[in-house]
Amino acid sequence: MATHEASSLYSEEKAKLLRDSVAKIEDKNQILEKFMESLSSDSVYKIDMFKSLPDALLEKCAFLSVRPDTVKNLVRAMQARNRRSSRSRRRSPRRKTSFPFHDRIWN
Structure with a gap:
């Protein structure tokens, strides 16, 4: 019974850590998406001085x-x-x- 409880606690803690990590990744993805949207594709691709x-x-x-x-x-x-x-x-x-x-x- 104690082994089952320990395994359950372990699984619960593991799921909690996984949820925290996924939440952080989603937050960073949203920040990245906002940043990419703020860049207009025209201004990024018009920089010819770095092409040659x-x-x-x-x-x-x-x-x-x-x-x-x-x-x-x-x-x-x-x-x-x-x-x-x-x-x-x-x-x-x-x-x-x-x-x-x-x-x-x-x-």
């Missing part, structure tokens, strides 16, 4: 596809420039940067 890429972007993509090492070469050049800059900063003595108005303001 600008010509300038297509040209740059074509350029990079023909020369796949361009980005690598640019990165190498920037790294070399950075190394040269670091070396020259280490070699040159530090100069004090002075601003003519600095002393008047802070002193």
Whole structure:
């Protein structure tokens, strides 16, 4: 008898959870339907700017596809420039940067 009562309580709780879930889903479906109705199909489908890429972007993509090492070469050049800059900063003595108005303001 106790097993039957436990099974009944379990089934009742399971049905309650299922009803709650179904109610939440129906609420969300109604919200979605209202939102979709608020969008006019004309305004959504008239957006042509996202259907094709600008010509300038297509040209740059074509350029990079023909020369796949361009980005690598640019990165190498920037790294070399950075190394040269670091070396020259280490070699040159530090100069004090002075601003003519600095002393008047802070002193």
